[in-house]
Amino acid sequence: MARSFRMPDLGEGIHEGEVIAVRVKKGDAVKEGDIILEVETDKATVEIPSPYTGTVVQVLVKPGDLVKVGDAMIHFDGGKVISAEPANLAAPPPADFAERLPEASEASAVKPGAGPVPASPATRLLARELGVDLRSVAPSGPAGLVTAEDVRGHAAKESPPSPTSPPDSLKPETGQSRPLAVQVPPPLPDFSRYGPTRRIPLRSIRRATAKQMALSWSQIPHAGSQNAIDITLLEAFRSKHKGEIASKGGRLTLTVFALKAAATALKAHPNFNASLDVAAGEIVLKDYFNIGVAVNTEDGLIVPVVRDVDRKSLTDLAIELNETVRRTRDRKTDLEDIRGGTFTITNAGAMGGGFFTPIINYPEVAILGLGQAAWQPVVIENKTGLREIVPRLMMPVVLCIDHRVLDGADAVRFLKMINNSLQDPEELLMTMV
Amino acid sequence: MVMGELTQETELLVIGAGPGGYAAAFRAADLGMDVTMVDLSERPGGVCLFRGCIPSKTYLYLSELIHDARRAESMGVFFDPPRIDLNALRNWKNQVVDKHAEGLMTLTGKRGIQLIQGRAEFESATRIRLYESEVSHISFKHAILASGSHPIPFPGSARQKNSRVMTSTQALELVDIPESILVIGGGYVGLELGSVYASLGSRVTVAELGESLLPGVDPDLIRVLERRLRKLFHAIYLNTRVLELNENPDAVAVRFKGEADPESQRFDRVLVAIGRKPNSQAMGLEAAGVAVDGKGFVTVDAKQRTSNPRIFAVGDVTGGMMLAHKAMREGKVAAEVISGKPSAFDARVIPAVVYTDPQIAWCGLTETETLRQNIPAQIRRFPWKASGRASTMGIEDGLTKMIIAPDTKRILGVGIAGRYTEGLITEAVLAIEMGALVQDLALSIHPHPTLSETEGEVAEIFLGSATHVLNPGSGPRNP
Numbered sequence: 001m002a003r004s005f006r007m008p009d010l011g012e013g014i015h016e017g018e019v020i021a022v023r024v025k026k027g028d029a030v031k032e033g034d035i036i037l038e039v040e041t042d043k044a045t046v047e048i049p050s051p052y053t054g055t056v057v058q059v060l061v062k063p064g065d066l067v068k069v070g071d072a073m074i075h076f077d078g079g080k081v082i083s084a085e086p087a088n089l090a091a092p093p094p095a096d097f098a099e100r101l102p103e104a105s106e107a108s109a110v111k112p113g114a115g116p117v118p119a120s121p122a123t124r125l126l127a128r129e130l131g132v133d134l135r136s137v138a139p140s141g142p143a144g145l146v147t148a149e150d151v152r153g154h155a156a157k158e159s160p161p162s163p164t165s166p167p168d169s170l171k172p173e174t175g176q177s178r179p180l181a182v183q184v185p186p187p188l189p190d191f192s193r194y195g196p197t198r199r200i201p202l203r204s205i206r207r208a209t210a211k212q213m214a215l216s217w218s219q220i221p222h223a224g225s226q227n228a229i230d231i232t233l234l235e236a237f238r239s240k241h242k243g244e245i246a247s248k249g250g251r252l253t254l255t256v257f258a259l260k261a262a263a264t265a266l267k268a269h270p271n272f273n274a275s276l277d278v279a280a281g282e283i284v285l286k287d288y289f290n291i292g293v294a295v296n297t298e299d300g301l302i303v304p305v306v307r308d309v310d311r312k313s314l315t316d317l318a319i320e321l322n323e324t325v326r327r328t329r330d331r332k333t334d335l336e337d338i339r340g341g342t343f344t345i346t347n348a349g350a351m352g353g354g355f356f357t358p359i360i361n362y363p364e365v366a367i368l369g370l371g372q373a374a375w376q377p378v379v380i381e382n383k384t385g386l387r388e389i390v391p392r393l394m395m396p397v398v399l400c401i402d403h404r405v406l407d408g409a410d411a412v413r414f415l416k417m418i419n420n421s422l423q424d425p426e427e428l429l430m431t432m433v
Numbered sequence: 434m435v436m437g438e439l440t441q442e443t444e445l446l447v448i449g450a451g452p453g454g455y456a457a458a459f460r461a462a463d464l465g466m467d468v469t470m471v472d473l474s475e476r477p478g479g480v481c482l483f484r485g486c487i488p489s490k491t492y493l494y495l496s497e498l499i500h501d502a503r504r505a506e507s508m509g510v511f512f513d514p515p516r517i518d519l520n521a522l523r524n525w526k527n528q529v530v531d532k533h534a535e536g537l538m539t540l541t542g543k544r545g546i547q548l549i550q551g552r553a554e555f556e557s558a559t560r561i562r563l564y565e566s567e568v569s570h571i572s573f574k575h576a577i578l579a580s581g582s583h584p585i586p587f588p589g590s591a592r593q594k595n596s597r598v599m600t601s602t603q604a605l606e607l608v609d610i611p612e613s614i615l616v617i618g619g620g621y622v623g624l625e626l627g628s629v630y631a632s633l634g635s636r637v638t639v640a641e642l643g644e645s646l647l648p649g650v651d652p653d654l655i656r657v658l659e660r661r662l663r664k665l666f667h668a669i670y671l672n673t674r675v676l677e678l679n680e681n682p683d684a685v686a687v688r689f690k691g692e693a694d695p696e697s698q699r700f701d702r703v704l705v706a707i708g709r710k711p712n713s714q715a716m717g718l719e720a721a722g723v724a725v726d727g728k729g730f731v732t733v734d735a736k737q738r739t740s741n742p743r744i745f746a747v748g749d750v751t752g753g754m755m756l757a758h759k760a761m762r763e764g765k766v767a768a769e770v771i772s773g774k775p776s777a778f779d780a781r782v783i784p785a786v787v788y789t790d791p792q793i794a795w796c797g798l799t800e801t802e803t804l805r806q807n808i809p810a811q812i813r814r815f816p817w818k819a820s821g822r823a824s825t826m827g828i829e830d831g832l833t834k835m836i837i838a839p840d841t842k843r844i845l846g847v848g849i850a851g852r853y854t855e856g857l858i859t860e861a862v863l864a865i866e867m868g869a870l871v872q873d874l875a876l877s878i879h880p881h882p883t884l885s886e887t888e889g890e891v892a893e894i895f896l897g898s899a900t901h902v903l904n905p906g907s908g909p910r911n912p
Contacts, residue, residue, distance in 0.1 A: 120866060120868060125775070125776075128775035128777060142870055143840075145868045
């Protein structure tokens with residue numbers, strides 16, 4: 001019996017992915033559980049095991065293809081379907097070639113008998129598309145005419161959006177064919193009139209980043225606050241302890257301190273550890289502290305999440321973050337690794353970045369950006385009360401907030417707390433959650 | 434390649450390349466399907482292009498031209514009598530047909546559709562055998578049957594070569610202009626071709642079994658046409674049966690029973706136009722699990738599906754109104770359903786046009802049907818004598834009528850007799866499809882002076898105040 005393997009539903013609103021690798025070819029004998037495909041969804045690569053034992057009849061996809069849930073990917077022959085679900089995946093529907101045959105029992109939109117419902121051809125098509133029986137729609141047009149709006153209204157009533165889910169316009173852009181921007185941009189000019197051009201497809205991480213950033217920027221009114229933090233003492237502390245941490249397999253970077261400082265500030269300012277539920281008119285406060293750390297990889301930006309930062313020691317964090325960054329750079333993160341964040345830290349310092357404006361990772365409400373620390377002439381008051389210029393190691397820090405949830409004053413207070421923690425390791429250790 | 438040994442596979446097989454078949458194939462290809470189309474002919478077009486709509490309308494246009502040149506005399510413009518060059522006329526018809534056939538060839542090729550010449554017979558639900566073809570078998574995932582129909586021959590007559598008894602196919606070849614010709618059947622094919630032969634100079638006699646021409650069409654519309662045809666034709670016999678055709682070398686002896694007087698007459702040629710039968714024989718439909726009704730029509734549902742869910746059927750072979758535009762829509766629906774779209778044949782009306790002069794066109798509910806089924810309806814008529822535009826062209830013999838639902842004032846049907854109704858009827862089609870009320874048509878501004886105004890004015894008559902006719906009243910329901 002011939003069977004098609006279709007792109008399985010990976011859950012959590014993921015509708016499509018990019019084929020990274022095809023591990024089988026026509027004629028291969030495959031056992032259930034064998035890895036047949038690697039598919040990248042959002043920013044994680046998923047290895048997909050075969051649900052069938054049989055022979056590959058045809059491979060319908062190639063690396064680089066974008067596949068949607070339900071798309072046929074591989075045809076098998078001699079299929080014996082296993083009942084157990086492949087690890088981490090919902091079982092794909094055991095579909096065969098006949099699946100595309102239309103339903104024999106499906107009736108046309110208009111029932112026979114009692115004359116047709118007055119509605120334009122386009123409205124009738126819409127009703128079929130939405131699965132609406134024209135007879136059940138309350139007409140708003142003259143003398144019982146059902147309009148397209150009537151049909152849409154009826155369809156919306158039949159499947160009301162759940163009150164806790166945000167309206168369509170606020171859902172993360174994981175939809176199948178949603179444009180990258182919320183509004184369709186105007187068409188581009190003909191660039192070739194001005195010189196030669198080349199086009200490269202928007203794929204993989206670049207595509208996911210484009211979607212997520214367009215969503216964040218279009219939905220969140222951003223406001224920023226910035227500061228330069230004196231980390232002279234912290235750097236001395238770091239230098240003193242980094243060897244000891246390294247011997248335990250960790251890397252004591254500034255990000256590790258920033259993680260701890262952020263968790264402390266988040267606990268003190270719960271509105272920063274939140275999401276806005278526009279549909280419900282509520283702010284969702286989270287009692288867990290999972291902080292995303294932006295990692296630059298060869299393929300683009302990935303933000304793995306360090307969980308329960310508040311419950312981990314600096315040493316634990318230094319070891320875990322080191323391991324997470326390594327796995328991320330090797331592209332070994334899975335979907336779970338990049339989900340569930342409540343706040344994000346992005347450190348541009350290692351690459352020499354100064355002040356910059358990070359974009360909040362929707363649906364979070366704030367993001368902390370770190371720049372490269374540099375020795376600067378700083379005016380300080382010495383113990384005798386005299387002002388003098390001394391070299392201090394200064395680190396640029398920026399905080400962007402969702403101005404719907406937070407105000408500038410909140411940002412200043414939050415940043416002040418970060419400042420105090422990073423300026424004085426003792427303070428950090430004393431206040432550290 | 435060994436002739437007849439090649440087997441092919443295709444996602445969608447379309448059997449028949451007439452309007453239903455090629456519309457289906459084109460739509461399917463546009464939807465990304467791999468399509469193979471099989472036809473008896475080398476080029477797509479089917480009966481409509483080679484032996485139907487297109488050749489007959491090419492001739493009918495010239496008939497009108499001849500008639501108009503004659504009519505112009507009463508308006509002060511005089512032409513010499515026409516000189517008919519039958520060879521040039523046939524060449525012109527062939528040019529028209531060739532141009533469209535080549536166009537369809539190009540469209541087929543550019544869409545990546547493979548067109549194979551041959552006669553198809555189902556071997557199973559997934560495979561056909563091809564005869565007289567370079568390909569011996571085609572296996573398919575889906576098939577659309579668009580095999581069309583053929584003219585019904587006169588009962589008991591065997592088709593002979595160069596016979597004086599012709600079907601519409603031979604009549605369109607226009608071998609000669611016979612001095613006299615008998616048209617058996619007063620349907621649209623008989624009346625259209627009879628008009629062509631009459632315009633070219635033949636003495637045309639029509640024999641119709643029923644009590645009126647164009648069975649099913651409203652009598653008031655037919656009267657407009659019949660007045661003209663009774664002048665154009667030598668005779669029209671209604672309620673008349675043709676008992677016998679005896680073909681001699683120089684004429685056909687015909688025996689009638691009915692209004693014909695005398696009962697035995699001789700004609701140079703006879704055109705048999707008594708209807709069409711579906712091409713569903715010798716196609717292996719049983720092997721494919723495709724059911725046909727008692728008359729041989731393939732039964733389909735609103736999604737054009739046959740009793741075999743892989744196989745769809747469209748056009749004449751499914752019965753109903755045997756019209757190219759119906760077949761084309763059905764073809765598109767079939768292609769869309771196969772590609773998974775929520776398509777269905779849900780047209781509220783299928784317009785029909787008789788290309789005689791004057792033409793008759795109608796869509797939706799007819800008055801005849803309201804009487805037969807006792808459907809409550811109000812009828813309004815606008816006579817073309819009140820149309821300024823009709824006067825300017827001397828074509829005042831015309832009528833526009835509207836059938837209206839009394840409760841909702843919704844337009845249910847429109848019928849028009851007169852010149853150029855082929856274009857006028859489309860407004861009514863759109864109105865009915867959109868669920869328009871009489872007022873919608875009355876309030877839509879119609880350009881003046883045009884024949885389309887008659888549709889606006891008939892709506893105004895219903896509302897009680899039409900500009901160009903007096904005393905609208907409600908009028909009798911029956912003519």
